[in-house]
Amino acid sequence: MFSPIRVLFHKYWLRRDRFLLNSDSYPLWTIFAVERGIFIYRIGEFKGEATTGDLVICPPNTTFERKIIDxxxxxxIQIAPFEGDQSMLDHSHPFINEAKLSVPPHNRERMRSTFQLMERAARLNFDQANLAVQQHLINDLWLLASNWDIDIENGLRSRKAVLDKTMKTAKEALLQKAFDNIPISQLAAELGLTSVQLTRRFRAAFGITPIEYVTQARMEKACKLLEETSLTLDQIAPVCGYENGFYLSRTFHSKIGVTPSEYRSSHRV
Incomplete structure (x- = not known):
């Protein structure tokens, strides 16, 4: 059975002729998904060459040696299992046994379309980009490389999301207000629902609760600011909807699995 991955960070790199560091390690599961070009790598006992359609996968705290050839x-992409789902860490999982997955030839046309959408999403500002969309696209790529039937796995949930227009409105409103301390009960009332009804319908449409969606949006913005700026945690916290750096740090560590400082230092590609 397919086990989805939780996307924590996604950045698009265009036509790099070299890596900033020839060897590094990351505190999170990390994927280099190759759209074009070639690089060689060594991860632990595994070594090889990666080109278009290859997903090179590095476990946490493992030396990743690499060199661009073309x-x-x-x-x-940095990822984690969903809360309560540790299947990706099972020793039978490809993450443990293989350093690379490759999209098979019969999935390459779909792969090209997915890469185009991933590039477009990565280029948008956070307020425009939909975290759920990036989550779906990267899991779509993971499915392609795993050779699963995407239509069977994702069709039902996608149809639910399209059909429930009220939940589409709710999701847009949550993203707009994610960085303000707006009670979920207030949004529910604006939609003519109770908090329980909103939570149940939102989960049915998108697979997560409204509170989880808001937290994901806040974590995504915090990650972006940690990666792209030198702002302190106390400066980042109010921008992301938190009272101070202490509360942001506690939530960040709980949801992302590393401290903000560890996350910032890990983004050296």
């Missing part, structure tokens, strides 16, 4: 366009 100008590289790729997606840098």
């Amino acid at each position: 100008d590289l366009t790729f997606h840098f």
